Amino acid sequence: MKQHKRIVDGTTVLVNVVETPDELPALHRFLDGKPLVGVDSETTGLDIYSDGFRCRLVQFGTDDESWVVPVDKGGEFRYAARHALKNINRMVLQNASYDLQVFDRALGVPMETLWPKVIDTSILAHLTDPRGVKEGGVGLSLEDLTRHHIDPDVADEVKGLMNVLRLQHKTTKAHIWKIIPLDDPQYELYAGIDPVLAFRLYRKLMPLVPGESKNLIRQEHELAAVCSYIERTGFLLDIEYTEELSQRFRDVEEAHLWTARELGCENIFSTEQLADTLESRGHTITEFTPTGKRKVDEALLGTLAAGGDELAQAVVKAKKARKWRTTWCDRFLAGADSEGRCHASINPLQARTARMSITGIPAQTLPAGDATIRRCFLSDPGQVMASVDYQAQELRVLAALSGDQTMIRAFQRNEDLHQITADASGVDRKIGKMVNFAYVYGSGPRNIAEQGGIEVDVARKVIAGFEKKYPKVKELSQRLQKQAVATGYITTPFGRRLPVDRERPYSALNYMVQSSSRDITAQALLRLHEQGGTRFVRLPIHDEVLASVPQEKAVEAAGWIGRVMATEFKGVYIGTDPEVGGRSWGSLYGSDY
């Protein structure tokens, strides 16, 4: 057995690396009876569901000792790691969703058996301070948390490690974790340190979680589990359609790039080159970016294209085709597993407001006005797509939080809130709707004017009309701003503490509304899970749950999901709107199939 030593925050950590099967009983003696163990894994990459993905090491640790098990050697090592995972009382991990999916997929240990005993330090960290480093917080990665809470030198070394190993082994970032020899001493050492860091972070972070947020610890662990199950299930991709679509976009792009080249622009994706060519064609560019560069955006190109400029027309079409092909089609195809399923990565606790984020299948940012891209995804065989979203979730949450009777009554009587806002100032419904949302975003007169295509004076008048019509909303915003300036944070009814930058107190209202809305959706997911609905869920998307449900009972299933999700918040009913489509996600957006 090999051993390494490293001082972490003044205490020596002993890393034991198992080399032969006869050393495994010592591992089990180490773990036996421990109430809490830090756990981590090293893998061939992040693509858990692709062919050839392997788990290479599994590491177990406490505050001053750890054990590294080379499961990639197979046989007894894999068996020992599986046995250890199953028998641990409680385990602490940083971002458990990842490792648990690895253990499930690569070692055959079902996530269901491990989640009940998991403590995830990334959850504790988010509840303590949800801000990333750029936002003035300590950050949420193991590296950032280690830097702030444990040992900055260790954090820096962990950060530099990949580069060191990459150079030593003459390879790239993309390949190093696949090819690094299992017995590389630095690899072993840092693999062994990670579960120790997770273990120590737990001790440091637990007391820092605000008292009012304690109830969220359980909620967030359950939610993380549910989201990991949704990730594992994946979303069926229509590969044939997606490949064809990709090729179609490629052809369109090629044709227009050809035209652009003939008109004198080699690379339309270089804003500088494009600006030069447009100017040489007699156009003057009057807008500039914050750094003083000529601004060539869709607004300018659209105007020029409408005016008949052939280059602008070609550029608009080529850019769209490229974007749709690379960002959507090719990405989906690259991410599909051998069964044709794409596994999104859901971070249930991403934003400062705890809003979730979805990557891999960037479901929150797919084009909504057109079914083409969503048509790529299918319900399972024998099932159809269903979507259940909350009706006016954020505005109802605003009504509930503020207790504004005008707003609450409007919702109770099913009146048109956007029209009410519009009537308060004698403007079009369209402006009323825009202001309803913009007010929650903290927009000022200038911004509202620009967005609505109205004069700043009119915007001021509409804001004043909004505040007069819904006085309690204004009161709430002011109360939150005061709180934010005085303490640096606000606390939501769910017990979540949200830091507010003192130079942007107006964002407090939005944080409150966005975060409360997120927690309403989160709790709905937990209710769905308790009642056995998770296997149907494909993705949670803000105020919506997207599902694949049995065709024969689709309407009933969607209605059931809608009833489970519907809820009351501070006396205000937040209802749902179930919709049933056909085989593809696109069918909910107008596609035939």
Next chain:
DNA sequence: CAGGTTAGCACC
């Protein structure tokens, strides 16, 4: 080659 920043686009 990797990482960060800027710009632009998509969504709620």
Next chain:
DNA sequence: AAACGGTGCTAACCTG
């Protein structure tokens, strides 16, 4: 008096 909140992804461009 005024204040646009949050997210992801790609490409270009600069720097170490």
